[in-house]
Amino acid sequence: MEEENNLLDAKKQNILENSKKSILANKISVKKNDKFYALLFLGPSLLLLILFIFYPMLKTIYLSLFLTNGNGQNTVFVGLENYVSLLTSSTYLASLGSTFVYVIGVSVLTIFLGLLLASTASKNVRGSVFFRTIFSSTMGVSISVSAIFWLFIFNPSIGILNQVAAFFHLPILNWSTDPNLAMISVIISTVWMNLGFAFLVLFSAFESLPLSLYEETAIEGVGPVYRFMHVTIPLISPTLFFVSIITLIESFKSFGLIDLMTAGGPNNATNMLVYQIYQNAFLNGNYSQASAESVILTIIIAILTFIQFKYLEKKVSY
Amino acid sequence: MSIEFKNITKTYDQAPVLENINAEIENGEFFAVVGPSGCGKSTLLRMLAGLIDITDGIIKINGKQINGLAAKDRNLTMVFQDYALFPFLNVEDNIAFGLKARKMPEEEIKKRVAHALEMVDLSDYKERKPRDLSGGQRQRVALARAIASDAKICLMDEPLSNLDAQLRVKMRSEIRDLQQKLGLTLIYVTHDQIEAMTMADHIMVLNDKHVQQIDTPLGIYNQPANEFVANFFGSPKINILSGNYQSNNHEITIDKYLKIKVNKKLDKNDYVVGIRPNQMDFETIDNLKEGNASVKNVSNLGSQTIVSALLDNGQTVRIVKENQLSIAPGERIKATSRGDAFVFDPEKRNLAAISVGV
Amino acid sequence: MENLNQWTGSKKTWHYLLLIILSLLILGPFIIGLWTSLLPTADISSGKLFIDNISLDNYWAALTQTPIIRYLFNSLFISILTMICQVFFCSLAAYAFVFIDFKYRNFYFYLVLSTMMLPFEAEVIPNFQTIKSLGLLNSYLGMVIPFMTSAFGIFMLRQSFMQMPYELKEAADVEGLSHWQFYLKGALPYSKLSIYTLAAYSFLSAWNQYLWPLLTTFSDDYRPVQVGLRELQSQETFNNWGMIQASAAIIVIPTLIVLYFGQHYFKSGLNEGAVK
Numbered sequence: 011m012e013e014e015n016n017l018l019d020a021k022k023q024n025i026l027e028n029s030k031k032s033i034l035a036n037k038i039s040v041k042k043n044d045k046f047y048a049l050l051f052l053g054p055s056l057l058l059l060i061l062f063i064f065y066p067m068l069k070t071i072y073l074s075l076f077l078t079n080g081n082g083q084n085t086v087f088v089g090l091e092n093y094v095s096l097l098t099s100s101t102y103l104a105s106l107g108s109t110f111v112y113v114i115g116v117s118v119l120t121i122f123l124g125l126l127l128a129s130t131a132s133k134n135v136r137g138s139v140f141f142r143t144i145f146s147s148t149m150g151v152s153i154s155v156s157a158i159f160w161l162f163i164f165n166p167s168i169g170i171l172n173q174v175a176a177f178f179h180l181p182i183l184n185w186s187t188d189p190n191l192a193m194i195s196v197i198i199s200t201v202w203m204n205l206g207f208a209f210l211v212l213f214s215a216f217e218s219l220p221l222s223l224y225e226e227t228a229i230e231g232v233g234p235v236y237r238f239m240h241v242t243i244p245l246i247s248p249t250l251f252f253v254s255i256i257t258l259i260e261s262f263k264s265f266g267l268i269d270l271m272t273a274g275g276p277n278n279a280t281n282m283l284v285y286q287i288y289q290n291a292f293l294n295g296n297y298s299q300a301s302a303e304s305v306i307l308t309i310i311i312a313i314l315t316f317i318q319f320k321y322l323e324k325k326v327s328y
Numbered sequence: 329m330s331i332e333f334k335n336i337t338k339t340y341d342q343a344p345v346l347e348n349i350n351a352e353i354e355n356g357e358f359f360a361v362v363g364p365s366g367c368g369k370s371t372l373l374r375m376l377a378g379l380i381d382i383t384d385g386i387i388k389i390n391g392k393q394i395n396g397l398a399a400k401d402r403n404l405t406m407v408f409q410d411y412a413l414f415p416f417l418n419v420e421d422n423i424a425f426g427l428k429a430r431k432m433p434e435e436e437i438k439k440r441v442a443h444a445l446e447m448v449d450l451s452d453y454k455e456r457k458p459r460d461l462s463g464g465q466r467q468r469v470a471l472a473r474a475i476a477s478d479a480k481i482c483l484m485d486e487p488l489s490n491l492d493a494q495l496r497v498k499m500r501s502e503i504r505d506l507q508q509k510l511g512l513t514l515i516y517v518t519h520d521q522i523e524a525m526t527m528a529d530h531i532m533v534l535n536d537k538h539v540q541q542i543d544t545p546l547g548i549y550n551q552p553a554n555e556f557v558a559n560f561f562g563s564p565k566i567n568i569l570s571g572n573y574q575s576n577n578h579e580i581t582i583d584k585y586l587k588i589k590v591n592k593k594l595d596k597n598d599y600v601v602g603i604r605p606n607q608m609d610f611e612t613i614d615n616l617k618e619g620n621a622s623v624k625n626v627s628n629l630g631s632q633t634i635v636s637a638l639l640d641n642g643q644t645v646r647i648v649k650e651n652q653l654s655i656a657p658g659e660r661i662k663a664t665s666r667g668d669a670f671v672f673d674p675e676k677r678n679l680a681a682i683s684v685g686v
Numbered sequence: 687m688e689n690l691n692q693w694t695g696s697k698k699t700w701h702y703l704l705l706i707i708l709s710l711l712i713l714g715p716f717i718i719g720l721w722t723s724l725l726p727t728a729d730i731s732s733g734k735l736f737i738d739n740i741s742l743d744n745y746w747a748a749l750t751q752t753p754i755i756r757y758l759f760n761s762l763f764i765s766i767l768t769m770i771c772q773v774f775f776c777s778l779a780a781y782a783f784v785f786i787d788f789k790y791r792n793f794y795f796y797l798v799l800s801t802m803m804l805p806f807e808a809e810v811i812p813n814f815q816t817i818k819s820l821g822l823l824n825s826y827l828g829m830v831i832p833f834m835t836s837a838f839g840i841f842m843l844r845q846s847f848m849q850m851p852y853e854l855k856e857a858a859d860v861e862g863l864s865h866w867q868f869y870l871k872g873a874l875p876y877s878k879l880s881i882y883t884l885a886a887y888s889f890l891s892a893w894n895q896y897l898w899p900l901l902t903t904f905s906d907d908y909r910p911v912q913v914g915l916r917e918l919q920s921q922e923t924f925n926n927w928g929m930i931q932a933s934a935a936i937i938v939i940p941t942l943i944v945l946y947f948g949q950h951y952f953k954s955g956l957n958e959g960a961v962k
Contacts, residue, residue, distance in 0.1 A: 040378045047865040048788035055779035055835040062832040063801045066812035144709045150945030152894050154915035158934040159715035263807045266896030284807045304808035312803040379856050400862025412857035416875045426861025
């Protein structure tokens with residue numbers, strides 16, 4: 011027994027020494043090349059994001075703190091003065107107001123019509139695949155095409171709407187000079203363009219609803235409206251939330267349709283946030299003001315995206 | 329290809345998962361690493377494979393330290409629990425996958441894949457995708473990949489745990505046959521004690537970050553180093569009972585009929601006694617006031633009968649008899665020991681003595 | 687979704703009626719656009735929309751009198767190049783986040799993710815200056831480089847790579863595959879569906895770019911269709927409604943084709959990457 015213990019101790023000692031000797035060798039990782047590959051794989055994306063997103067963000071904030079002269083050069087540091095003057099300017103506040111009207115109008119209509127399309131198409135009748143293809147088709151329509159289609163429809167003199175109105179002896183509406191009608195026309199064209207995407211996403215949520223729940227409520231004799239409000243809507247609420255927030259974000263960033271259809275007019279009625287930035291920076295050369303406007307837009311988008319992330323965090327494991 | 333673990337330690341974020349693992353594996357040995365889930369057995373295997381870093385200690389293959397060596401340079405292969413087959417490659421391409429990556433000549437690859445397919449009896453399936461194969465066939469593709477690589481050390485990480493019971497029995501002998509035919513040194517990780525018992529030359533029992541015992545299957549069964557090992561091996565499970573040591577006759581008394589004799593002098597103390605169910609016996613008693621236990625449950629398996637009974641002192645025992653019995657719950661019995669039993673000290677639960685007679 | 691046997695005939699009729707009304711609302715602008723593209727402009731201008739005087743003259747005029755083919759080619763080239771770059775760089779970055787161990791990996795991931803909060807529209811001023819100082823104004827590269835990667839793409843492919851069994855990577859390590867080899871032969875083919883989704887998505891979003899090409903292109907040689915149509919609008923030809931509608935029809939066809947074939951991937955990709 012004693013001997014055995016001694017032997018064991020000797021062995022232990024031996025092993026201990028060996029491990030001490032090998033300490034250097036131990037520290038060599040089996041994944042020696044990982045650092046190199048991390049740089050190689052992640053480097054390009056990181057570099058691009060830094061160059062075209064992080065750097066310009068900081069630069070924009072920087073520019074927004076100065077005054078710019080006619081040549082686009084910074085002259086005087088003015089701190090937050092650009093922001094103060096923006097938030098007290100009636101033009102900018104009006105632009106902010108019309109942006110909110112536009113964003114709310116677009117989002118509400120997109121969600122409502124998207125739900126209508128998705129729930130109608132989710133019933134499996136003969137030919138439903140055909141209708142689904144039609145409902146998603148506007149996703150393939152680009153900004154310029156949408157603008158042209160709707161410009162013709164809304165055209166005051168030869169547009170189809172007023173021709174129909176004339177045919178029924180209804181009053182002719184001038185979509186290009188009436189501020190309210192201009193806003194409505196821009197909203198309608200945007201909603202039409204959005205619908206394909208909203209339908210596609212909402213429809214796939216409808217598709218994945220558990221059939222058993224429907225059977226159960228059918229047995230309990232629940233009416234279709236009650237069922238839609240109390241069974242379907244809660245079940246698809248994550249998707250509904252996703253579509254809503256994406257639509258909100260995209261509408262805040264709207265530019266192309268406005269540029270093509272109304273160019274901000276009539277009388278600045280559709281002069282929204284991004285269009286303002288474009289006007290100030292590239293038409294008026296007022297970089298500092300445009301930068302301040304950019305920062306405000308960024309704050310709005312960042313808040314919305316942050317809400318989206320917070321919500322997704324519960325659904326997705328990062 | 330011999331393998332040596334010396335004082336292997338692994339920590340994740342300061343928390344140790346393995347501590348001071350020592351073992352030597354001979355060339356051509358079937359070496360099973362057994363333990364409950366979370367005991368670190370897969371971690372040990374992955375350190376040997378070179379998939380994760382060793383925190384401290386040395387691993388040697390054929391006497392050469394391989395700590396910093398990348399997995400691909402260790403000349404070994406690995407078979408995974410979920411087979412690790414690429415769903416978009418057919419059987420043949422899955423087997424050839426690693427060989428192609430190593431830029432082996434086309435001819436050689438063809439030869440090896442054909443040979444490997446033949447060994448696992450899948451030659452007719454080489455065009456199929458993994459999703460068109462049964463679980464057992466997928467497992468054999470994974471084996472074929474290991475065979476084709478020609479490495480003499482093969483690591484297996486719970487390779488049979490996704491198969492049904494019947495297939496598992498069949499694959500056990502197939503793997504054992506392959507190992508011997510190819511002369512592989514096989515390190516086999518499993519949580520299934522029966523797999524380890526039936527296949528391995530030597531078994532390492534891991535629990536709570538430490539090696540509990542390394543021995544042959546019979547060594548582990550007949551001389552478990554501690555209560556954990558005794559409990560882990562054997563089916564039905566060993567009875568763990570508490571008893572009191574009487575120094576005058578070297579006996580441990582569990583109750584008035586259930587006693588064992590120990591082979592050496594012990595300190596006067598309470599001890600934990602392990603008696604395998606087949607090392608217990610009983611006789612039925614008609615008088616309800618006699619005997620030391622009442623029957624709670626009877627399982628008739630045909631070739632044997634498992635009786636579980638409640639001792640009057642509150643401990644439960646399982647008793648296995650190698651015949652069919654007509655006995656019903658509620659009946660009184662006198663439960664006794666046949667002789668073989670393990671005595672563990674009550675503190676550290678290490679083996680203190682062995683009993684070889686009543 | 688419902689047991690159709692329980693559906694009475696009239697209920698079914700109402701359902702089809704609703705489907706048809708909704709389809710007409712969606713298709714209306716298409717139909718009106720396509721119909722007027724077949725009419726002589728003189729008739730459109732005088733309000734004669736319901737005549738049988740239809741022809742493909744407007745299409746011929748659009749193809750011969752405007753640079754629309756050039757615009758289309760430019761758009762196609764820019765979109766395909768952007769698509770290839772985005773799939774390549776996003777998948778490499780996503781691979782690094784899933785399969786490579788490096789210091790501060792989570793920090794870098796959140797850094798990338800945070801760029802989704804910063805809208806490109808708000809950063810056009812410095813970006814315009816950057817592209818200008820690189821001498822890339824009015825060039826294909828100038829329209830592609832800022833969009834060669836995207837946080838959304840990296841995020842989506844990372845989700846998809848994380849769904850791969852990690853054992854595949856371990857098996858590849860034992861077999862001796864380098865990261866590059868496993869990326870090419872393991873990760874990419876395994877995540878085919880997500881790759882196609884990102885491809886379709888990045889193609890369409892490049893095709894729909896408006897503000898950036900408006901700022902950075904000055905000649906028809908590089909102008910993509912979105913901005914090209916604006917150019918036509920500002921010219922006199924814009925009163926030629928028949929031809930304009932024909933141009934719109936020509937432009938909408940490629941994206942409708944992409945959509946038709948990419949629909950499946952869009953749906954699953956949106957579910958995988960964003961909603962779930």
